[in-house]
Amino acid sequence: MTPGRLRAGGAGLTLRVAVGDCSLGAILVAASAKGICAIAFGDDPDALLRELQDRFPKAELIGGDAEFEQWVARVVGLVEAPSLSLDLPLDIRGTAFQQRVWQALRAIPPGATLSYAELAARLGMPKAARAVARACAANPLAVAIPCHRVLRTDGALSGYRWGVARKRALLAREAEGRAD
The missing domain is CATH 1.10.10.10 (Winged helix-like DNA-binding domain superfamily/Winged helix DNA-binding domain)
Structure with missing residues (x-):
């Protein structure tokens, strides 16, 4: 995800998104075509989704496919057993x-x-x-x-x-x- 696309609210971007539960409450995982771009915890699954929509108001949010669901399971596995490594592609954007x-x-x-x-x-x-x-x-x-x-x-x-x-x-x- 380019900085320009991020500033543009994710216009033209498709994000796969899943919201579920883990031992720390609700968890949201989102990924672009490049990799995981968001992992968030919260008490309210709807609030997590709204926060993602606020961050990427122009992106298309879709449910995940079987491969993405495996990624989500690996993220939840890392939460539950932090000694595991998360060997998944990440789409990290910042200064x-x-x-x-x-x-x-x-x-x-x-x-x-x-x-x-x-x-x-x-x-x-x-x-x-x-x-x-x-x-x-x-x-x-x-x-x-x-x-x-x-x-x-x-x-x-x-x-x-x-x-x-x-x-x-x-x-x-x-x-x-x-x-x-």
Whole structure:
């Protein structure tokens, strides 16, 4: 998905979409022809779909086929057993800085955590902890880009786009090395 197409609300874009349930509540998975472009958690499946429609108001949203349903099952499998890898194509679009942050997040292994300041330092930008936090908040791909592995400098959990309780649950599963 090109930045221009994203700015154009997804005009001319077809997205396969599925909304279902997992142990963390409702989950939405959407994919373009290039790969998965959205993974989101929530309490209300309809609200998740509305958020996707708001992000891509001009895109055509369609149900998934059998192959896409297998992708969705693999995403749910990652939620339930975070030690699994998600070896699926991703369609990740963001600013150059967001791309750098998201790539660094994908390098954090399951069960490990970093602070926003440590992640900023790894990127060679030690004073950019707040910008790193904003990039984490803009992450459109829950679990595939594991922003839940970033904590405050004091080790406390802070905001998570999909709720601190979900962040806590994901981190606990990773620490245990198995799903609850």
